[in-house]
Amino acid sequence: MKPTTLKTPLVLVNLKCYTESIGNGAHRIARAAREVSDESGITIALAPLYMDIHPIIHHYDIPVFAQHVDPVEPGAHTGRMPLPAIKSAGAIGSLVNHSEYRLSVADIEKNVTALRQAQMLSCVCSNNVATTKALAALGPDYVAIEPPELIGGKMSVSEANPEIITGSVDAVRNINSSVKVLTGAGIHSGTCVKTAVELGTEGVLLASSVVKAEDPAAILRDLVSLL
Numbered sequence: 001m002k003p004t005t006l007k008t009p010l011v012l013v014n015l016k017c018y019t020e021s022i023g024n025g026a027h028r029i030a031r032a033a034r035e036v037s038d039e040s041g042i043t044i045a046l047a048p049l050y051m052d053i054h055p056i057i058h059h060y061d062i063p064v065f066a067q068h069v070d071p072v073e074p075g076a077h078t079g080r081m082p083l084p085a086i087k088s089a090g091a092i093g094s095l096v097n098h099s100e101y102r103l104s105v106a107d108i109e110k111n112v113t114a115l116r117q118a119q120m121l122s123c124v125c126s127n128n129v130a131t132t133k134a135l136a137a138l139g140p141d142y143v144a145i146e147p148p149e150l151i152g153g154k155m156s157v158s159e160a161n162p163e164i165i166t167g168s169v170d171a172v173r174n175i176n177s178s179v180k181v182l183t184g185a186g187i188h189s190g191t192c193v194k195t196a197v198e199l200g201t202e203g204v205l206l207a208s209s210v211v212k213a214e215d216p217a218a219i220l221r222d223l224v225s226l227l
């Protein structure tokens with residue numbers, strides 16, 4: 001089987017567990033992502049709640065990541081989400097170690113390896129340059145650098161902390177140049193995305209600006225407008 005790849009730049013929208021992401025809300029965002037992706041030619045991927053992975057792929061043919069995968073083999077576990085289940089639902093990959101769902105290094109490594117073996121993409125989240133170095137050494141497909149204090153806020157990482165982006169890009173290039181860098185936290189405009197890409201990233205990981213928008217398509221249009 002051919003390994004999955006996504007065209008860059010990548011706009012990855014994490015739907016998190018917001019009220020606006022539940023049920024019809026997920027469809028509203030997926031419809032907007034499909035529309036703007038078709039208009040712009042930019043890859044827009046989503047990370048919805050588990051139960052929306054299959055419906056979003058089925059209705060909108062959008063690349064979908066899980067928000068998390070449990071580092072367990074299928075078997076006698078209850079309330080866990082093993083990798084074959086997200087793969088069978090159609091996910092092409094998973095976020096790993098999001099700031100809102102931190103894992104041990106051992107479990108991050110287990111997930112990255114399992115995703116690679118399943119020909120799926122790993123997007124491992126990091127909070128600073130030192131952590132980024134350690135994570136890049138595990139060889140994920142993406143490292144997403146997100147200063148936790150900026151997540152969900154109005155000031156983006158591109159504006160508030162461009163040094164963490166350039167530091168992460170340099171660190172990753174020195175350790176494993178095949179790892180792609182995304183950045184996120186507070187990304188809300190085309191200028192934020194353009195700056196992130198100019199600083200050397202392959203795209204952005206974002207959530208609230210799109211998920212909580214009255215008109216998600218309008219925000220997505222703005223986000224990709226300067227690429």
Ligand SMILES: O=C[C@H](O)COP(=O)(O)O
Nearest residue numbers: 014151152185186207208
């Ligand atoms: O997964 C997405 C990030 O945590 C960024 O979230 P945000 O765009 O709401 O700051």
